Amino acid sequence: MRTRTLVVSASGLMLVVGAISGAAARSQGAGAEGVPSRPLVTQAEYERWQTELSNWGRWGKDDELGTLNLITPAKRKQAAALVKEGVTVSLSSDAATERSVDVPCPVEWAMLTASQSGATDRIGYPCIHGAGTTHLDSFAHVFFGGKMWNGYPVSALVTKEAGAAKNSILTMKNGIVTRGVLYDIPKLKGVSYLDPGTRIFAGDLEAWERKAGVKVTAGDALLLRWGRWTRRATLGPWPINEAMAGLDNSVIPWLKKRDIAILGWETPDYAPHPAGDLPPSSLHNFVLTILGVHLVDRADFDALSQAAAARNRWEFMLTIAPLPIPHGTGSPVNPIAVF
């Protein structure tokens, strides 16, 4: 009953957002200049949503999976049925082992032994949640008012010595197998990549759905591309956390309504933020902690975009298998799309 009320209020809100956003559709670039082209979500709204849109308790008080509960065996079979050709595509960026302007904390790789009979190596991720690694966030990564997903108190359950006793990446040991849908926003706009600072709205997502003929439904993975890697290949690296495109905070109710199980993206936010905006990563934090949607961050969707465009097919089977790291807040991953 509670859920139904929420959905209704969420769609009401969408109508409002849709009505306002139509007028400003052409001047999106202005978002980067500091004067917002469209209204910003206010702190009051954001706080209200923390109650109104919360999924805490929806799957019981002991739940640590969040919307992954929506991936049922039937859902997996439906995803498997999307495989028509037997072609696989990696959605991971190559591990960035060199320091660069967009990777201040690179992956540490070292040859351990190399002889005439064989070789071994070691991999280190000093900044697993940083820009140099495609990774899956666990619910132990972000806290809201001293609590993690589903209301677990941080103080008793996350310690420097032992890591996370609840909501760790180990909860996802058995992997994620579901339907993936690519939202290719540069393709929608007819550009190679979006300008940093571009806020992507629900209207954009729905315009893509009309153009591509696909829609995320409950239990799906929504993969959002804005062209971060194409821009890097064209212009070279830049301080990525200061200039990127991403979902506007107003998309939060839309994400709740669609009930996705996974949200994947190339960058976790848009930047710079206009004056008066919510703090950085507001949507990232809300989606992970309040909606209970796990995040695949810093993915590379360029190969996926090409494979999907070549087939004009924007849905596929997606598999993600984190390393089963007890007490860990995340894991490097190499998600695979299968067409």
Added chain:
Amino acid sequence: MGRHLKFAGLSIGLILIGVVGGFELRAQGQTGAATRAGAPPAPADTAAMRANYERWRTEFKTWGKWGPDDNKGTTNLITPQKVMSAMRLVKSGIVVSLAHPEPQQPAADVNANGVFHRTTNGITAGGTTDNYQVSYHGLTVAHMDTWCHFFVDGQMYNGTPVKDNITPETGCKKGSVMNWKDGIVTRAVLYDIAQLKGVDWIEPGVPITRADLEAWEKKSGVKAEPGDVVLLYIGRWKRREKMGPWAGQVSGYYADTIPWMHERLPAFIGHDFNIDWNPRPGWEGMPNPIHVAVLNWMGINIVECLDLEQAVTTARRLKRYEFLITFAPLPVEGGTGSPVNPLAIF
């Protein structure tokens, strides 16, 4: 060489544990006669097998089979058609992991290098992050290998010279884990040798022979084919849970399975422990004969130190010993392998 040293280190660890762990030794004595007695005797056919092994070096080489520049070996046999036929094995929509939780403490089978280091970076009001480090070519971290992991006479699979191909700075240029970046999706065939023998686990050190594999095929009605992943189950984790960890003695693929692998040409051979049977009396001077045969001669890759307990439980319940398997390495340029968490989908 590295593996040589590692085994030496592990045996020292075992000795220490042996001294400390009186209780565990007593417990082992009840069912683990082979363990207590030390090295099992060499199989009667050891001399013949060693002679065969030297012949197979040339006979079973697949070098050049997929072109002089090939880096994928029998992974080439995972064609789109092969993927599609594997997809048809997904009937129940059940998915289980084939990896054990990463070892964060040293143990008999986790030496100091093999610990999966996890450190909490710091805890703020807004959240927390970790620092990870892993040398995954051990006995407990589920991982895949590459051609860069074992060499013979200065050459890697397909004749790539080691000298020009590997440096400490760049790692492995050809044959690295990047060749598998787009992931593996294929058919897995489970060889449930514990069930075949009617035991909870096979005792450490017992070689698994070609006859065992073929007896299982008769019993189960499934057979490994080109491009498959072979999963050998000996009940390693079930035994570890009851008896405690051990190393040095492994019930693994015996030398006489090499012709079987040559005939079947799986893309990967898998195991819930290290691939090679061990110890190997009579094989002095020839370390890791199975690793060498598959990774260097035949171009068959390895996915080992898996935890197959969940898959075995599910397969026995559903009476289905073939299923879809998928895994993908962390794409590290130059890497000699990768930790993985393979998924079995029934």
